[in-house]
Amino acid sequence: MKLMIKHGSAKYVIFVLIGLVVASIEGFLLPQTIRLVIGGLENGSKQELAFGVGFGIVGFLVLGLGGYFYQYSIAKLMKNFNVSVKSTVYEHHVHKHQKGSDARSSDVLSFLQNDVKLLENNYIMAWITAVQTIVLVTVASGYILSINLKLGFIFIVFALVTMIFPKLNQKKIENSAKDWSKANEDYTNELIEDIKGVETIIGYQREQTFFERLKVSIANAEDKNVKMTLAQVVASLTAYVASHILSLIPVFIGGIFVFNGLLEVDALVAVFIASDRIANPLSVAAANINKLSTTSGIHKKLSIIEEENNAFKQTDNHSFESILPLEIRNGTVQFENNLVLDSFDLVINAGEKLLLLGESGSGKTTILNLIQQHIPLPDGQITYGDKSEQSTRAINRNISYIRQTPMIFDDTLEFNLTLGEDFEPGELDQAIKAAGLSSVVKERGLDFVVGENGQNLSGGQNQRVEIARAILRERELLIADEVTAALDKETAEGIHDTLFSLPQAIIEVSHHVKEDDFADYDRVYQIENRKLKSTTYK
Structure with a gap:
């Protein structure tokens, strides 16, 4: 019963109990009605017979009304519980x-x-x-x-x-x-x-x-x-x-x-x-x-x-604390005695644009999981700002993860940007402009339903929706994981330019980028033979 009260509401539990008490008159209603009728017949009394019938009619009316109240209370209790x-x-x-x-x-x-x-x-x-x-x-x-x-x-x-x-x-x-x-x-x-x-x-x-x-x-x-x-x-x-x-x-x-x-x-x-x-x-x-x-x-x-x-x-800490600079020193990762990354260093400063390169299975995802505390760092040290550790909630408030295929909900464009959170119109307009979505909003409006998985938008537009979400929430660090891999060259360059125009720190993850483009980044990290090498091209 505790579970029912906790999840279904004490009020409706009480209503159900009242309803079933009223419904319990069935326990004597028909037997007593029959007894009164038979008694009237045995005594040859029309008055007793009429009283018996009247008793039954009134009783069953009360039973019917009580039954409705009883079933109504059950339905409301069930709804609240579910x-x-x-x-x-x-x-x-x-x-x-x-x-x-x-x-x-x-x-x-x-x-x-x-x-x-x-x-x-x-x-x-x-x-x-x-x-x-x-x-x-x-x-x-x-x-x-x-x-x-x-x-x-x-x-x-x-x-x-x-x-x-x-x-x-x-x-x-x-x-x-x-x-x-x-x-x-x-x-x-x-x-x-x-x-x-x-x-x-x-x-x-x-x-x-x-x-x-x-x-x-x-x-x-x-x-x-x-x-x-x-x-x-x-x-x-x-x-x-x-x-x-x-x-x-x-x-x-x-x-x-x-x-x-x-x-x-x-x-x-x-x-x-x-x-x-x-x-x-x-x-x-x-x-x-x-x-x-x-x-x-x-x-x-x-x-x-x-x-x-x-x-x-x-344990959830709702206060805002900066996670930058984010540093990993002498980090070593192995799974079941299999060495994945050996004694590596990684530094992410505020506003920096970084590139993380490596073949599939080289350890890029492992580094991203370490940054977001999805997995612990077995050996080495990781610091967020001036702290050696942060709550996962605090990290989530400061990092936006832009995936190759963003999660787009079958709802309006505005909902996909705000995710139901309240923002000032000016903040929303600024994020839309910075993410390069102004033309979409002008043409279709914020109440435009984007469809399942964003099927009514292009791949590049879906990426920009994800970018706008991060801008709205002023995230310190944006992780762009193979975001341009499935896009055509022109769209990919547009997304790239948008990311680089933002004041946030960016760590772009890819398995291949032309060396001519390395100079666009503050640092390029490359994973080769379980080693993470850092190079500056600027």
Whole structure:
């Protein structure tokens, strides 16, 4: 219940509880209505008959209105819960990236698509249904006891016996739920890989292999789902059958009461009808209590996510501190005893334009990851400004990473520039002009929708959007990673000129630049044979 209150709002949890209490009048409404009607017929009283019918009409109207309020409250609770949990999980994914931790998007998708849905059905709805049926049983039990204490006690005892059966299968259900969650996660990971790699699959004509491979993962996930479902069904059916068999014994005893003149027929009928509000709901409650156990693993996952989110917020430093000059001294990097970079130095001063050259796999990405603290420096020293270390958040506030393929959202041009952050119109205009986007804005406007992955803009224009983002936020250092590799010569030169016109420090990463252009840079760093060489051409 704590999880529901935390993510779903205490107000709607209270509303749900009020709603289910109103709905619990079903525990005596029909039995009492039938009892009044039969009593009126036995006594030959039209007035009693009319009262019984009127009682039922009013009661069912109240039940209907209460039911609407109950379902409305559940819907609002579910909405709040989903918004809060899904936001928390995505926030955690972002924080892991900010800390440089391994954060797989497939894990997030699996949690949001599978685990959250399981929380909806097997936690929220199971908890509400279990409580609702228990309240219903309580009301029905009180009603039966008010008619005949001894017979009511017998009915309740036999009904409670049915609660034993679901416990016999609880461990099996928990294990099957864990197996299903793991299989579903594996399937989601494989599906994402196959979608990303569709061009490679087609290029090597391996469609059938991957079809069959994915079918195995789907079948495995579905098999685990079948096992989990069957485990729940066995537990539910056991409780259901047992409850009905055991309910017949109190009915027989009630008949003896009637024969001995201890109970009226209308009272026996009422008790018999009300007894269905004890045995059956208890089996439903037991089944839903079993469902709760299937979410225990997800509760633990979510708890860890919340703890890590809170820890990140507590350590996050929101103050602005310069990271330049950035220096790496005597840096050596090796992975699993494989030397990548040997005893290198790197200096980035404010406003400098630097070039980092190297073949694919030479260590360029490693240097960029070191600068952004995505990986630690095993040997050597790295300083940011006058500090030997900075929080990853502070580094992110000072560095903009311009990729070969920028992330462009399917939204307006303005949103892609601001990313939802508030800026003064003058600041936005200045960034647009500096990034060379004035003609695009003049022609299409800031409310122009750029399309998925910026498909309504050219490659060069998408690069300029990324550059404008950095200018808007006055980042000290811009990392331009192969930004002109996929552009035509004219566009590439335009992007290059734009970058060099900015006051920020620039470190351009490339695997090939003509030597004639080296003089444009303050320093050129080249990686050869695991060594980083620095040359000045100006």
